[in-house]
Amino acid sequence: MSTSFRNLLSSAGGRVIRNWEVSLTLILCFTAILFPLITALAISKGLRCQALISVQSGPAWTMVGEKNGSSGPISEAALKALEEELGLSGKKEITGRIIGRTTFINRVVALAGLDPSRVAGPFPLDQGRQIHREKEVLVGFSLAKTFHLHPGVQFSLPANPGVIFTVAGVLKPASLWDSELLVMSLSEAQTFFRKNGFVTEAAVATLPLPSDRIQGLEGKGLIPREKAHQWLNKGYQATGGIFIPFWIMLAALTIPALLISSGLGQSETTREISLLFSLGWSRTEMMVFKSLECGIISLGAAALATLCSLAWMKGANGMLIARFFVAEVGLVPDFPIPTRYLPLPTLAGWMFVFLITWIGSLAAVWSGTKKAPYGALR
Amino acid sequence: MDPIIQTTKLTKIYHPGKNSEVRALEDVDLIVPGAGLTVIYGPSGSGKSTLLALLGTLERPTSGEILLKGVPLSRYSDAGLSRLRRTTMGFIFQSFQLIPRLSAWENVAFPLIPLGISLTERRNRALRLLEEMGVADRKDHRPEELSGGEQQRVATARALVQDPEIIIADEPTSNIDAEAVDQLLAIFSRFIKRGKTVITASHDPLIREKAHHLFYLQKGRLVSP
Numbered sequence: 294m295s296t297s298f299r300n301l302l303s304s305a306g307g308r309v310i311r312n313w314e315v316s317l318t319l320i321l322c323f324t325a326i327l328f329p330l331i332t333a334l335a336i337s338k339g340l341r342c343q344a345l346i347s348v349q350s351g352p353a354w355t356m357v358g359e360k361n362g363s364s365g366p367i368s369e370a371a372l373k374a375l376e377e378e379l380g381l382s383g384k385k386e387i388t389g390r391i392i393g394r395t396t397f398i399n400r401v402v403a404l405a406g407l408d409p410s411r412v413a414g415p416f417p418l419d420q421g422r423q424i425h426r427e428k429e430v431l432v433g434f435s436l437a438k439t440f441h442l443h444p445g446v447q448f449s450l451p452a453n454p455g456v457i458f459t460v461a462g463v464l465k466p467a468s469l470w471d472s473e474l475l476v477m478s479l480s481e482a483q484t485f486f487r488k489n490g491f492v493t494e495a496a497v498a499t500l501p502l503p504s505d506r507i508q509g510l511e512g513k514g515l516i517p518r519e520k521a522h523q524w525l526n527k528g529y530q531a532t533g534g535i536f537i538p539f540w541i542m543l544a545a546l547t548i549p550a551l552l553i554s555s556g557l558g559q560s561e562t563t564r565e566i567s568l569l570f571s572l573g574w575s576r577t578e579m580m581v582f583k584s585l586e587c588g589i590i591s592l593g594a595a596a597l598a599t600l601c602s603l604a605w606m607k608g609a610n611g612m613l614i615a616r617f618f619v620a621e622v623g624l625v626p627d628f629p630i631p632t633r634y635l636p637l638p639t640l641a642g643w644m645f646v647f648l649i650t651w652i653g654s655l656a657a658v659w660s661g662t663k664k665a666p667y668g669a670l671r
Numbered sequence: 672m673d674p675i676i677q678t679t680k681l682t683k684i685y686h687p688g689k690n691s692e693v694r695a696l697e698d699v700d701l702i703v704p705g706a707g708l709t710v711i712y713g714p715s716g717s718g719k720s721t722l723l724a725l726l727g728t729l730e731r732p733t734s735g736e737i738l739l740k741g742v743p744l745s746r747y748s749d750a751g752l753s754r755l756r757r758t759t760m761g762f763i764f765q766s767f768q769l770i771p772r773l774s775a776w777e778n779v780a781f782p783l784i785p786l787g788i789s790l791t792e793r794r795n796r797a798l799r800l801l802e803e804m805g806v807a808d809r810k811d812h813r814p815e816e817l818s819g820g821e822q823q824r825v826a827t828a829r830a831l832v833q834d835p836e837i838i839i840a841d842e843p844t845s846n847i848d849a850e851a852v853d854q855l856l857a858i859f860s861r862f863i864k865r866g867k868t869v870i871t872a873s874h875d876p877l878i879r880e881k882a883h884h885l886f887y888l889q890k891g892r893l894v895s896p
Contacts, residue, residue: 295787296787296788296789297785297786297787300784300785300786300787300788300790301784301785303790304784311772311773312772564768565770568768568770570729570753571727571729571756571762572756572757572762572781572782572829573753573754573756573757573758573760573782573833574753574757574782574784574785575749575750575753575754575785576749576750576753577750578753578785582785
């Protein structure tokens with residue numbers, strides 16, 4: 294780094310500190326803009342990461358029943374035939390399950406019907422115990438909290454009011470997916486949905502297979518783990534949904550931010566630029582000087598926004614803000630909101646603020662050097 | 672030998688062709704032969720400041736030419752003019768134009784920042800000049816903590832920090848008392864003794880008395896007083 298550049302850098306830093314009122318106002322304005330964006334991206338990445346881990350630790354193959362473009366039943370006989378065809382045995386096997394939706398009072402909840410003997414381990418519980426008897430269920434943490442479902446409480450569901458369930462345990466708040474979940478045995482779920490002998494999904498655990506065999510299985514509607522992984526990734530890469538209003542908001546905020554960055558202390562800045570001009574600074578040196586100043590301010594804003602977001606998500610579990618990005622989450626989330634902070638969003642935030650402040654300072658340098666600089670100094 | 676500054680048919684029109692057109696200078700032919708104190712005077716609005724801005728290369732003329740040691744300034748690019756200002760000119764403004772949040776020595780050293788001079792060297796140069804101007808004891812004070820005369824001397828030190836050949840001073844005595852005017856004239860005198868040039872616009876009779884070259888401007892034209 295040349296001495297000249299180092300001098301400009303330290304002087305730009307000095308100016309940011311000297312004009313701390315303007316610098317702080319700009320940093321806080323841009324932090325307010327970047328904070329929700331960085332938080333939203335961190336939550337989105339966190340959800341994606343959690344989903345990918347779930348797929349990664351899941352079965353080698355999944356078969357999903359399909360009917361008229363929606364999930365449909367798969368008969369147990371079909372599963373048996375597939376098992377025989379694949380020649381699976383022992384731990385390499387096909388496990389059927391039911392994943393469906395139902396209403397609980399006024400809320401749509403997920404219902405999972407699983408074969409307890411084929412679940413890898415016990416469910417992590419906050420209260421109560423695992424399912425041992427008929428008509429027993431495990432309930433998600435949020436659901437239990439909202440409807441006071443403690444172990445021993447009995448309830449029925451509107452879809453099949455004749456069946457009375459008893460809460461055996463409450464799931465530990467671990468992720469978004471299980472906060473509003475009802476877990477019951479596979480046979481209970483089949484009875485509840487009146488689909489005896491059918492499942493909605495089949496998890497297939499296999500040894501590594503040759504490629505011609507893989508193609509054959511895909512033809513039978515089986516989805517390999519890699520493909521599920523790929524689809525999930527693609528889905529989360531889409532920048533639609535909640536991000537569209539964000540981009541609109543950012544675009545809308547850019548205009549006042551630009552005005553603030555170029556307008557705050559405008560007359561003083563113009564005078565200072567005119568003075569530098571008269572002192573023999575070239576336009577390039579002034580641009581470098583102002584660019585460094587913008588770089589410092591934008592770095593401050595991006596770093597502060599990331600730190601605030603980290604503190605808010607880790608310290609307050611995204612209280613008040615998470616509900617804007619995760620469906621059916623209250624003001625105070627009941628489960629740990631997954632987040633993942635990557636350098637890219639902070640870097641993008643820094644670039645965004647840099648560009649806005651830089652354009653603002655370009656205008657100041659232009660007017661300070663082109664529009665009769667001597668006049669500004671008299 | 673070429674005069675240090677010469678102008679031919681120098682004209683400056685602001686907002687030409689518009690309703691707000693102002694003919695600030697018209698056909699000014701001026702010769703500043705060399706070292707000494709050149710004073711430009713005349714009534715308010717006569718174009719003194721515009722002439723200084725043009726001679727100081729801060730603005731370009733609408734027409735006409737300025738020759739600096741025989742070299743036309745129109746040949747210079749904007750970057751070239753910046754280099755010329757840096758190496759050849761020092762400015763003293765009527766209202767001093769010190770940067771409010773910088774100390775006296777920081778203000779003096781400010782022009783040296785892009786030159787790749789270390790902080791220690793910049794500080795040493797600034798302190799030497801402040802010493803010469805008799806305000807070394809005020810080196811850490813901000814402009815608002817200095818009297819008008821002290822601010823003037825800090826501004827003068829800043830103008831001298833790059834050891835220019837020409838000092839351009841616009842009404843340098845209008846905001847200071849008589850004692851400070853004497854001190855400023857003494858500084859100018861020392862500067863001129865080193866073979867340098869001071870060009871100033873001033874109403875001050877004390878300054879005019881000391882002038883080596885006098886020019887009278889009226890309505891943008893050089894006339895006999």
